[in-house]
Amino acid sequence: MHPEFQNFACGSPAHAISRRRMLGTLGGLAGFGSLLHPAIARQVCNQHKRVCLIWLDGGISQYESWHPLPDSKFAGPFRSIHTSLPGVRFSELMPQTAKIAHKISVIRTMATKDPDHSTGVPRIQRGDPLDRGVDYPTLGSAIARLLGPANPELPPYIWIKPGNGGFIHREAGFLGAQYGALALGDGRPPIHIHRPETVSAEVDMARNLLRQKANQRFTAYRNSSDVDAYETSYKMARQLMARKDIFDDNLLDPKDRARYGSHPLGRHMLQARQLLEAGVRFVKVNSYHWDTHGDNFNMSQRLVPQIDQPFAALVNDLDDRGMLEDTLVIVMSEFGRTPIINSRLGRDHWPDCWSIALAGGGTRPGAIVGETTADGAFVNSQGYDIGHLFHTIFTLLGINPQETRYHNKSQQLAIARDDCQPIREVML
């Protein structure tokens, strides 16, 4: 145990500091690294690391994507195709991704525990922590807390999703509301980022000067970190308002839009690229309706190209821009789908053996990890739980998952399950 650790966890000096905790991430404040375990403070040299999590909610079928087994008894109607990696085949529904197989890696032996959506989604996104009586943060909030913003002008965790947006606190669990997600519902930022129409930019500037003057007078004879943090939150807010352009999908190149696809997932992944480029630390992109209990094959035929096309485009774009090395892209769901095809030509939930794809951020290009039984139903090598993936992600980001702890009041909480390790085969 680190000598400073005990002091931090229980001693009142730490409480005094945490009480004065400032904006954290929805504000993104330089200097809050000081609140972290000293080991992390040393690690915060990885300022340029980014993450893009693409969440295919409901569960993409591994047989119709990363792990086609057209000759097995569980095969569907689709063929498999060659990829840019000799001997590795993807489903024919993934022609674009097949061309960049050498840039990505696939883990084919994910073996997780939860077969239900309602419990599986939060459990997987929180890294299936041991029950410590608290609500763990999801991956985005965890990284927002552990690494802070990559660009101090922008919130570290943005979530692009269909439907409603806003500031979603529950993502942060016990870390507290400020580590929640700024969610762009249908790709749009919360309405409060816009000034009322009747207030011109000029007037806004003038009235803000008045505000600043009033604040200077108030803070001149006072010494309160709460008051200082309040002023900082205004600075952050104004910076974000000034960067509204990064949310404006009208500004996107029509050629790019054609490459990513006009469907929501394509548009949102292009927007994700824009946010990553602007310096957002963690972008989550959600796509729904992958739960193909009925008519799996027609649905897959329609759905899988919607990830194939923008995923390949995103990886290529990040590569072209020299960002791939520092940007970890993850494509996953809460579980895979059953080998057995049910009576409605669907596949059900299958956590026992399924696949995820990773790219960039220090992953090993072209790594195809894990061996399954010939029919793909079960793991035949080491199976990996979500805890292993969390260790892998943290390690890739330069965070030591063994040493680093969250401090929740007097509790010291592991950031990833203690009984798991990083998946070395997928790392450089």
Next chain:
Amino acid sequence: MRGPWFTHGCSHQLVFYKSFKKVFDFLTPRKWDCHVVLRSLFANVTPLTMGLAFTLRLFGAPALHEQIDDLVRAKAGDVPFAGATDDASFLRRVTLDLTGNIPAPSDVNAFLKAPSADKRTAHIDKLLSSNAFAVHWADRLTVMLLERQDQGTVTNEQWRHFLESSLQKKPAWDVMVRHMIEAKGHGSERPAMKFLGTANHHTMTENIARLFLGMDLTCARCHDHPSVEAWKQSDYWGLFAYLNPTRQATHKTENQVYLVEDLATTKIEFESVFNPGKKTTGPRLPHGKEVEIPTFEEGDQYEKPAEEGLPAVPRFHPRELLARDLTAADNFLFARNSVNRMWFLLMGQGLFHPLDEMHDHNPPSHPQLLDLLGHEFVAHAFDLKWLLREILLSETYQRDSRLPEGISQVDPTGYQVCSPKPLTPEQLLRAVLRATGNPQYGAARQTEQKANPETKKFDRKGYFTGSNTELPPSLEEAEAIFALTFGQSPGKAEVDFTPGLNKALFLMNDRMVHHWLQPREGNLIDRLQNTTGTNEVARQLYLSVLSRLPEEEEQLAVEDYLQQIPSRRPAALADLAWALLNSAEFRFNH
């Protein structure tokens, strides 16, 4: 042990008690032992101490607020303290703290002009007896106890009525809490059961430990607390054992949910995840004695047969025992936790902080003060208003928030200056409404809604995404929008200030706030528009928004801004008000 002198005695016995206690503190290394020894000693010599107390009363011990100041100064030693804050900021501070609003401009004027002797004390008393006090403290206690969760079958309205009617009278905190835990479900005591929600055993156990004993026992559910030696797994399960027989049941003809108790015959079994081996405990409070579970003869276990869907009522009611023993005068954890939470509500930080970490590793900043407040609170029969009044009367509360000359940094736990507290979501909304002169906002719709509950529901999510472009139609909806923006998420304690991007963006750009800054009959911008002379405009503006008179420099700035753009006067006036609403001086209670 129930100390009779504690419940019936008067406070001055405590002076005597404390002088003994000092000796004992010196002789005994562990404070708790000292309390126990002294209390049992005193319990046996009640007549003697009664007599002594009477004598001491004749000599007149200092009032509690004076003792608070003495202890704060004694701890600080030789450091400079800020002086008393000026009348305007005192008025704003105390009005926000007691009534959840900034003072009306006319009240500021009147208070500034009133002759000085005793006017602060008189005003504190006036506010404490106002209805606005009951309403605002019902807000504060609700946020503390329910943490913005709508739980159980009792409506918010009924719950608030329970709190408000208690607060209008002479609120006895122990009685209020007792009713919450007894949760009898009948008559006027029914609303209090909302605190126990749907009777989830772990939730009840954790909430009672956290909110009434200052113990976050979450860890102790599975094992002894890893770093706080005093917090044992048996403390968690002892508390749990009181609550284990409790469950919800619906009365068939009334169609009402009650919290009933099943027959308890055995102890609770628990096992540490670290050390195998089953252990058992009966109902037991931390530091308390285990309650023996009585055995009755077969057929004699129940005092009332089952009826109307409610089960038979056993003779043994552990929840009632919990309510009694938890709030008893000799449960010093309860008294200390209570005064710490009230201190926090007025001072912005607890004497120990976090509020649910009352243990050796998180010592109070002023241990003697914490003890004193606890004892006096008990001695005054847990009179909440009395406690608040004493804190408010102290110099410590009334100190200036500006640093004393020559000082650039202070430790907030030293109380050398008043630490600014952020306004709660409820305070902020009321303050914005009063500052902008729109106090009636939403009132019409509120009445309409009550008369006709079928009225269309307001889309709150859409309000934030822009798909709903309406304004919140009622005060209730405006409150909900403010709580969603400035409050913690449901189930999280609202204790520490977390400013954020979204909060700043809201006050800057919100439609509702913008709407309130448009001239409308009788509101601030309308009044300012009809005011002649920039000095008077500045005066009205500052009185209305910041509850004080402007300084000369500020008057000049107002004049200057209005002259820059004379063509758009209403808009320029709104800009000036906007700037003050978005300033830290407005956002904080200082």
